[in-house]
Amino acid sequence: MTDQHQPHQPPPHLLEPYHYISSTPGKNIRSSLIDCFQLWLNVPRLHNPTSSSSSSNPDHKSNNDQNNDSNRHEIDILSEIKSITALLHNASLLIDDIEDNSKLRRGNPVAHSIFGVPNVINCANYVYFLALGRVQALGKEEAMQVFVNEMLNLHRGQGHDIHWRDSTTCPTESQYISMVIDKTGGLFRLAVGLMQAFATTSTDVDFTPLVNNLGLYFQIRDDLINLADEEYMKSKSFCEDLTEGKFSFPIIHCIRHGGGDGSVANQLLSILKQRTEDVDVKRYAQRLMFEAGSLHYTREKCTRLKEEIVQQIVDLGGNDPLLKMIEMLDVQVEKIAELHGCERGGEGGGYETRGVGTPKRGDDPSLNLDYT
Template structure:
């Protein structure tokens, strides 16, 4: 018998003894490596700019704003790790995707871990609750009860979104995000082209989810304009951004360098121009057949893009839609009192014909 077997004679009692965590910094670093790999090569930081822009109106305290940016960043990067697996992507921000280096199992586990880290960070935003001894009703043990939350006192602003249900805000929007992502995958894998309205609703859920998390958390922590609803503008910007991204994926050389040439076609994705092209000529199966093939080489992709450009005029249509959405966003900015940072962001995102 092995000499060390005696260590298990009183094993249960060792489990009952209080002990500190045995988790080490080296283990934490190894677990987070797929995440640190992707975040070492930062993206366009559009979400950060949106947060800074909305904060011109909402005036969130700096410490809380830093937490919100951190939470949204964690959730965003975790979702990218999973998205790249679900889409079988090859490149992210111009470098190989994380799971091609670290493997699918480790990357999924890291992404899930990052979600929970985000919830841990979220605890810093919860309102302070004062504790005081009960008055005449106090028991012999001098028991305590919760006092009024600081945020509910009369000299604090009433908010359109309560700061008491931050976990529910994040959870609801993460569910919306997964609803949208799930439909996107379902349409792709069953080769079912959605209607344009279905596509827009999917984008509102999927792309809008993370943006709404940011804006709703800010509204819950705001010290100014606390009764103004900024969610519709947030939704509009999210839909505009995704349709623009779909257009750029098939038309822009910068996207080719970052994600590969016309990667949406390789993924079999029903993006906005592709949906329009299919619905514009439903009797023509060219685009559907190309999507089914998931082409990796340029020949079929170039042919499909030329069809969308010259036959169905899908890029012209997409640009016209983008123009309408951009105009509405700018009008809403003006109605809300103006916002130079968000106006500048829309100008930067503007796409010329």
């Protein structure tokens, strides 16, 4: 019988889907955000909890010498929070790709197309609990509360997203924003919340409004890029949100504000129902959104969110690395606006669309900032 008090050692073959998706990482935006918030929170480098978390690390390599290390229980808190956030993020992507029936992730075939759906589901859930074990090993009740609350929020948001898609129910903009705050903002708040459990400065500051706006900006920016940036589409399928039948920010706007007679809304809803992979059909849907001003509206929403975020950062005393990150992320959005000519038209109130569906991007790889 297994000794339940022995450290849990994950069998490597059960974690192959996790290692597969981790082998082609994104841009580590969440890790960079943690570094930015460290300027405010000053989390101490080392912590000595009651137990070690090394056995819960999917990337942990056993080393007999470690058993004799008198400092083996010390944890680099910031590195551990980064690792926990990465575990949860990559595990959630494994599940998302199954739920969305995606084909590509970061330019590679999705994990379940290689390892199969049952293995990937079990692996992702396994990693969720490995992450939970590592939070528990930090030895802070507040950290556990943050983990549970934000994982509940994340799954509530994902549940709404799936329900709208599968029932072809177009949410309001307000409902969509609430969903994004739950789903995308969840891991952001989790990371910052774990840091606050160990913070030595700014302990009484409420960062939630800023973190929520960061989640909104990142998601709505991604919605725009998904439907308008063909360079980004090389790592995924063309206008992937249309194939997935997803109600993203510009799609919601087009359905609700695309025209008085409802014909645009009906056409776009019909396209979403089909889960089409036909590029010509998706280009037509893309054109509908341009002509309805939905991509321009989405770009303007990104601009307003960016301005709010910048002001919030200033009000909190400033944070140059975070400001630089936001400016860098906004470069790609600005480039899309230039390439597609998302400008308000004449007296008719429509929007001019130059070269819709056929933009030519520059060669600067720094503009391709996939935060997944």
